[in-house]
Amino acid sequence: MSKLSVLNPATNAVIKELEYTSNEEITAQIDRAYEAFQEWRTVDAHERSAKLLKWAELIDAHIDEIAELITLEGGKPLAEAKGEVAYANSYVKWYAEEAKRIYGRTIPANTPDKEILVGKFPVGVVGAITPWNFPAAMITRKMAPALAAGCTIVCKPAVQTPLTTIRLVELAHEAGFPKDAISFIIASGRDAGEAFTSHEAIRKITFTGSTPVGKTLIKDAADSVKNATMELGGLAPFIIHKDADIDAAVEATIASKFRNAGQTCICANRIYVHEDIVDQYTEKLMTKVHGLKVGNGMDEGTEVGPLINQGAVDKVLDQITDAMGKGGHVSRSLDEVTELGGNFLKPVVISNAKQDMKVMNEETFGPIAPVMAYSDLDEAIKIANDTPFGLAAYFYTNDYRTGLKLYNELEYGVIGWNDGGPSAAHAPFGGFKESGYGREGGTEGIEPYLETKYLSIKK
Numbered sequence: 001m002s003k004l005s006v007l008n009p010a011t012n013a014v015i016k017e018l019e020y021t022s023n024e025e026i027t028a029q030i031d032r033a034y035e036a037f038q039e040w041r042t043v044d045a046h047e048r049s050a051k052l053l054k055w056a057e058l059i060d061a062h063i064d065e066i067a068e069l070i071t072l073e074g075g076k077p078l079a080e081a082k083g084e085v086a087y088a089n090s091y092v093k094w095y096a097e098e099a100k101r102i103y104g105r106t107i108p109a110n111t112p113d114k115e116i117l118v119g120k121f122p123v124g125v126v127g128a129i130t131p132w133n134f135p136a137a138m139i140t141r142k143m144a145p146a147l148a149a150g151c152t153i154v155c156k157p158a159v160q161t162p163l164t165t166i167r168l169v170e171l172a173h174e175a176g177f178p179k180d181a182i183s184f185i186i187a188s189g190r191d192a193g194e195a196f197t198s199h200e201a202i203r204k205i206t207f208t209g210s211t212p213v214g215k216t217l218i219k220d221a222a223d224s225v226k227n228a229t230m231e232l233g234g235l236a237p238f239i240i241h242k243d244a245d246i247d248a249a250v251e252a253t254i255a256s257k258f259r260n261a262g263q264t265c266i267c268a269n270r271i272y273v274h275e276d277i278v279d280q281y282t283e284k285l286m287t288k289v290h291g292l293k294v295g296n297g298m299d300e301g302t303e304v305g306p307l308i309n310q311g312a313v314d315k316v317l318d319q320i321t322d323a324m325g326k327g328g329h330v331s332r333s334l335d336e337v338t339e340l341g342g343n344f345l346k347p348v349v350i351s352n353a354k355q356d357m358k359v360m361n362e363e364t365f366g367p368i369a370p371v372m373a374y375s376d377l378d379e380a381i382k383i384a385n386d387t388p389f390g391l392a393a394y395f396y397t398n399d400y401r402t403g404l405k406l407y408n409e410l411e412y413g414v415i416g417w418n419d420g421g422p423s424a425a426h427a428p429f430g431g432f433k434e435s436g437y438g439r440e441g442g443t444e445g446i447e448p449y450l451e452t453k454y455l456s457i458k459k
């Protein structure tokens with residue numbers, strides 16, 4: 001069988017070659033995960049918690065090594081990669097606690113001779129599929145609650161970034177999890193998707209990735225009515241109202257837009273600024289954006305790394321060209337944007353953006369910040385909501401009435417008010433509409449791995 005070459009997006013050099021897991025071996029791995037589930041489900045919550053804590057300790061102890069893997073295979077700057085490992089581990093720590101808080105309840109019966117008890121039970125074997133842009137965090141969000149709930153899990157990382165998952169699974173085994181309670185496969189998404197959705201032992205599919213792939217998985221999982229969680233694409237609006245603190249809004253835009261070179265599902269995709277402050281905001285933003293240091297993520301001081309591959313570069317250049325053709329003012333020439341070559345793009349601001357531009361309607365996944373002026377807040381909310389996506393949205397205002405209005409009216413699952421980085425292990429992350437369903441993080445994030453069973457006792 002052919003081998004998978006894992007590439008460094010900063011150099012396009014091969015970092016490592018891996019054997020693909022054959023289809024037969026994927027099936028056998030799921031069978032073993034099912035056998036492991038029969039044991040793991042009986043392990044008490046305190047022991048499950050203790051193993052998660054041990055795993056978290058090991059992840060902390062290996063933070064530099066894991067961060068380096070993330071930078072090598074995914075491209076993000078090393079400091080950001082370390083931040084990702086800490087963030088990924090915060091899910092392990094949170095669900096180590098939540099393992100002990102899977103509570104049932106009693107329900108008053110309608111006759112004196114009955115009692116009704118409700119319990120929570122692990123759903124079974126979980127098939128997890130994750131993207132390349134957060135190779136540690138997107139998988140611990142699934143592994144940790146699944147194991148905490150008493151499920152076993154087979155993980156399929158993106159082919160671009162499997163090394164981080166492999167290392168995390170090795171550390172989980174070192175922490176004492178049974179070998180088949182948590183495992184990985186090296187496979188294309190198509191092969192893994194088919195194997196997971198067709199195998200009867202898989203009772204839950206958990207997926208983070210693009211909306212089109214999510215739709216395929218939902219359809220395929222429907223044949224055997226599998227429980228599914230879908231964390232899909234976004235098109236985040238970032239609204240800056242006339243009473244906002246402009247400097248704080250600029251800082252937050254940089255944090256939200258240019259993290260991982262603009263390749264996150266909650267990146268500010270479309271920036272709407274009130275007409276009274278748009279010139280001031282855009283000028284300040286441009287100065288900061290042009291000051292960002294672009295380069296190999298392993299180099300000290302790099303703030304924006306490479307995009308994941310040439311296809312990603314082409315998509316971003318297409319959005320810039322389209323915006324130019326529709327009257328957008330791009331803050332750097334195309335020659336300057338591409339002057340570093342390879343998968344590197346210098347970040348730009350597109351002022352005078354219009355709603356019909358591709359950059360306002362397609363998930364960008366790159367370092368471009370389009371700024372469009374608005375005069376009426378209701379109109380801004382309307383266009384912010386006028387999309388099939390509903391993952392993250394941001395707004396800046398110092399007026400509490402405006403803030404509460406935006407919170408109530410924006411159709412998004414994750415909202416940052418004067419906050420460019422709203423994600424946290426202790427909060428429920430997930431989308432509305434075609435951005436998916438189910439939540440990861442918070443007390444909600446363990447629910448998708450649990451079934452509710454009730455017992456009616458006649459005395």
Ligand code: NAP
Nearest residue numbers: 130131132158159188189193209210213231232233234265
């Ligand atoms: P993608 O193309 O959908 O790939 C994600 C994963 O799905 C990869 O492991 C991929 O496998 C697999 N896959 C591809 N085709 C499949 C199929 N037919 N059946 C089953 N699995 C399949 O997305 P991406 O480009 O890696 O990641 C970017 C997308 O993820 C963006 O849309 C972003 O918004 C979204 N995302 C969402 C969240 C969230 O929490 N909502 C977080 C991060 C990213 P391969 O290895 O073969 O490619």
